[in-house]
Amino acid sequence: MENEELIAQVQTRFPEASIVLGNDFPEVSIDSKQLLPVLQTLKTEPSLAFNFLFCETCVDWKTHFTMVYHLESTTHRHNLVIKANLDRVQPEIETACHLYRAAELHEREIFDLFGIIFTNHPHLRRILLTDDWVGYPLRKDYDDPINMIKL
């Protein structure tokens, strides 16, 4: 499906979402509480069939976090980016790992490095850093005077 057609179709399904065509993929911004229903529809709807979550990450915009989900359909070969803004004080979002098993490790990594709480995640623990690590390194306000080398 071409991007314009895809955007039109997604827009009709989720009227409240704002969709723009980014540099690479169409980007859909949704409310963080809507994530699971949106993903569910995107995955199960045969004309969309986004069955492959190839990247999941987070960006710290200092005022808020943005969760970014990169989706692909292996049958139709189209891509979509889902974005959801999170509150910076208490970042919480539903886990996607029951729909996409790939999300399980990715979400643990995001929890580890950004401190975002994924509700209903089967075992949300630190994955890369040690369990007793203080702070979330990929946040912009993270400071480690010992380990960080400033050039």
Place this chain on the structure above:
Amino acid sequence: MISLENISASIHQLLSANLSQTAVILIEMSIIALLAITLFALLGLILVFMERKVSAWIQIRLGPNRVGPKGIFQTTADTIKLALKEGFVPDGADKFLYKLAPFVVMIIAMMLLAPIAFAKNFAMWDLNIGVFFITAISSVSVIGILMAGWASNNQYSLLGAMRSGAQIISYEISAGMAILTIIVLTGSLQISEIVNSQSNGWWLFKGHIPAVIAFVIYIIAVTAETNRAPFDMAEAESELTGGFHTEYSGMRFALFFLAEYINIFIVCAVGATLFLGGWMPFHIGAWEGFNHIMDFIPSSVWFLGKTFFLIFVIMWFRWTFPRLRIDQLLNLEWKYLLPISLFNLLFMTLIAIKGWHF
């Protein structure tokens, strides 16, 4: 002609001329003990060096070449290193069993040397159940391995030891069957008689196809029995890091290592005795000239040559094949080797009764 037989006989004469019988036996025993220990150390050094060179050449490498000319003192240096290393006992290990295990394995390997005929009329103890003695004693070595695995207080060691137990016990059967196939022909368990029965040709050639099958099965089974790759389930360094000797270090590890090589030597020596005529030279029918030249080569050289050839074959296996999985290993034994060797034994008995062999 100087031969090992003459040397031992003349020493015996010299001693019995001057001393009482008890003293002679005592002195001879200590000489034998000394020789056995020397042989042990020498075999360890030679076989480890041989293994390293064989592996290197197969793997298009040069192999050890730094210590001494062509690297021949490499294993000596390794032994010194191992002797100097700390003998580490892990916390929570059963200290008594942990320290005992390498010696159990070692002593069993040493006992196995007793009935082997190294040359014509040159064996420590040519007892009348020689082959049976070897099969019986060699199965005890699994106790040493189980001991080591259990006492180490390490899961890897335990798994390795358990695997080893299952493996040795099952492969013992087909190794025994293969040996029995030849015993049927010789009618004796005494090593010297087995060798003598091959004076007109080796059993491998005289015994038709069943002997060849028995030989192949014997080689496969003893490779498994000595925990060598592709059957090194007990060690399986990419799965269990080191298997039953994961926790061992220093001289205790060296003993395990040495015992492994001595065991290989012994099973290959038995294989050479049973199938390839022991110290008997290679003769071809009525070629008098050729046979005469073959006779000129000392019997000890014949024996060691055959044994080392078999050792090389086993090393060749190790550096070529991937490892089997534990269930496939047992499948191979119970579904392939055992039924084949049973039928093979049946055929061989038929041949022996009918006198079809040469």
Place this chain on the structure above:
Amino acid sequence: MFEQVSANNNGELVINVGPQHPATHGVLHLLITLHGETVTKLEPNLGYIHRSIEKMCESLSYRQFIYTTSRMDYLSSHINNHACALGVEKAMQIEIPERAEYIRVLMSELTRLASHQLWWGAMAMDLGALSPFFYAFREREVINDIMEETCGARLTMNYFVPGGVMYDIHPNFVKRVKDFIVLFKSKIAEYDELVTGNVIFQNRMKNIGIISKEDAISYGCTGPTARGSGVSCDVRKNYPYSIYKNVQFDEVLEYGCDAFSRYQVRIKEMYQSVRIIEQLIDQIPEGEFQAKTKAVIKLPKGEFYTRVETARGELGVYIVSEGGTTPYRIKFRSPGFSNLSALEHMVKGHKIGDLVAIMGVLDLVIPDIDR
């Protein structure tokens, strides 16, 4: 972190595989639960070689950050660099000279060959056959020598820069690559004789580590891991970058879903890489090897996602730019990380020996997973 447990209540044995273990090829830690010899539970514990490359990149310029990616998946460092360079070029909207494109693709395919060869040797070593490792290194060494002559390094090249490549290819390059292809074709038959056709190897590899097509997609598997289950996921085919749309090659797909299929995908991919190299090696056009770029690269504001096919699967580079000289946020979607998540699914119910075989065929590179 993990308390000393030897057996749980079900009489199952809990074993730490790694961080120092011969089969993990690095510092991967797996906590496995064994019922007898059968793995019932597997939990990866990562981070032993985590260097926070993503955080480091936030303070490096767009020229500088490329070198860090060589240190992620060090076996496909050229391809990693390719992804970053492509991302920066896409954002800057510059065209790179055709010669540079040819060199890049040639180098990428040589890297893929070298990586698959090392995998082949290491995998055979995991299964207990130690000699193939050396045979594989013999050919790989030739590639490394070619790389060294042109790029100046053997492993972490940092040869691709935004706008092209760092230097022109060495005058000997074309001849040596051709020689290598002749050598490689004469030696690849040995691989089949020694390992692929071996009955022990086949029995070890077949019907283990089964992952269905749906599961492979759901777990985010890419590369040979997914293609062994029949998932078409070759970025070079589906989203052609550089000059891959102009070269003839097949996407290797196997439908066995087991470890042996994945093995065959990788072996066949080597032939495809050789095919690509053969097509391009005589066609390298004359011209510049680098486009003119400003000394200081500034990217426009926006988000740029680039995907390339490394030897292990799909590498994604997600650059978030605020318009400055350094990236605001970089995410590397590494293939090993997702492939690892499928490991438990593949291993469950198999023997501990199979765990080693499955991991060997997954071809995990730990710095790629930990970043």
Place this chain on the structure above:
Amino acid sequence: MITFLKQYFTDIYEAIVSLLKGMKLTGYYFTHHKEIITQEYPENRATLNLPERFRGEVVMPHDENNEHACTGCSACELACPNGTIKILNKFEVNAEGKKKKAIDTFVYHLELCTMCNLCIVACPTDAIKMAQTFEHSVFDRSLLTKKLNQPNSKLREGIE
């Protein structure tokens, strides 16, 4: 039963053939020592030939008049991703009595260097290049911090 037995023996036959194939190959290498590819490293030092692009360490070539081409512009220092290079500048008074910037010390931390070659590419006057040395091991870490410009060296004439 017959088909089972047939299958059983074909399996055995095929297995043995495949194993013998592998043994033939390893046996070939065992007997053909000319295939050996490893080298004896310290002995072959004299014949060891490294390609001219090999990146071993950063050096600053000086000519016979003890002159180099480094103007002290710090382009390399800025290009370096991990702070390997530190340039300390001084001001020299030249023949016409004008103050001129020149390098005092070109500090190079070999222990931090990743041989990425970015400094060489960045240098506008080609004052530094990569040397083909690779035996960098020393017992004292401080020996790895090097001063690249030689004592009393000067900037070559005509380089700005």
